[in-house]
Amino acid sequence: MQTRLLLVEDDPEIARVVRDMFVREGYIVTWATTGLEGWEDFQQEHYDLALIDLMLPEMDGFTLCKNIRWESDIPLIIISARKEDEDKIEGLDLGADDYIAKPFSLKELKARVESQLRRWRRYQGIPLNENVSTYQGGLTVYWDQNKIKIEEEESILTVKEFDLLKVLAQNPERIFSKEELFNHVWRQVDQEGLHTITVHVKSLRSKLKDPVKTPRYIQTVWGKGYQFIGELM
Incomplete structure (x- = not known):
C-alpha cells in the first residue's frame, strides 16, 4: 500500500509545494487548512505520518497533536515558523516525534519524513519495501x-x-x-x-x-x- 501523509498547513504556498513534492515521490497526501479540518480528516482515514503546523485556525497544532496522540502512535512532525524552545519542548512533550522550523528545505523535510517512517516501520515490524x-x-x-x-x-x-x-x-x-x-x-x-x-x-x-x-x-x-x-x- 502507498504511504499516506496528513499535511495540516494554512499557508497555501507552503502547503502546495510540500504536497506536490511528496505526491511526486509516490505518497498519497491529504491537505487540511485548519486544525479542525485536520482532526476530521485524521478520524476518517488511516495515515502513516502527519505534518502539522502550530499556528492554525479553529484548532491549534498543539491541540491537534494531543488529540492524534491520544488515538494513534503514528509519527508526528511539527512544522512551524515559531522557533522558541518552549514551543519545541511543548510539542515534543505532547508526543510529536520531530520539529522542523520554517523556512526549511524540501530535501531536509523529505529526509526527516523518511527517517521517521523507517523507525515507525521497524517498530511495527513492517518491511521497508512495503510501499x-x-x-x-x-x-x-x-x-x-x-x-x-x-x-x-x-x-x-x-x-x-x-x-x-x-x-x-x-x-x-x-x-x-x-x-x-x-x-x-x-x-x-x-x-x-x-x-x-x-x-x-x-x-x-x-x-x-x-x-x-x-x-x-x-x-x-x-x-x-x-x-x-x-x-x-
Whole structure:
C-alpha cells in the first residue's frame, strides 16, 4: 500500500509545494487548512505520518497533536515558523516525534519524513519495501524503488514514464489532459510538450502490455486526455 501523509498547513504556498513534492515521490497526501479540518480528516482515514503546523485556525497544532496522540502512535512532525524552545519542548512533550522550523528545505523535510517512517516501520515490524501496489492484470508497482513488474517480469521505465504512471495511478478518479500531464511531469508550459506526452504514454503502455483498444491501466478519454483505470488487488 502507498504511504499516506496528513499535511495540516494554512499557508497555501507552503502547503502546495510540500504536497506536490511528496505526491511526486509516490505518497498519497491529504491537505487540511485548519486544525479542525485536520482532526476530521485524521478520524476518517488511516495515515502513516502527519505534518502539522502550530499556528492554525479553529484548532491549534498543539491541540491537534494531543488529540492524534491520544488515538494513534503514528509519527508526528511539527512544522512551524515559531522557533522558541518552549514551543519545541511543548510539542515534543505532547508526543510529536520531530520539529522542523520554517523556512526549511524540501530535501531536509523529505529526509526527516523518511527517517521517521523507517523507525515507525521497524517498530511495527513492517518491511521497508512495503510501499507496493498490486493491480489486477499482473501489474506490481514498487513506489519506493521506482520500478514495476508486469506478470512477474521486471520492466524498466524511464524517469518520466514512471512519473507519468505515478500521477495517473495516484489520482484514478481524475482525467488528465495532455497539457496538465506535461506541466506536472516536465514542469514546463509548452504546446510542443503535447506530442511529448503522446510519445511517452505510448511507450508506457507498451511496457505495461496495455493495448489501446482494451486497456487495463491507462484509458484514453477522447477529447479530454488520459485516466488510470487499474484495479487494486
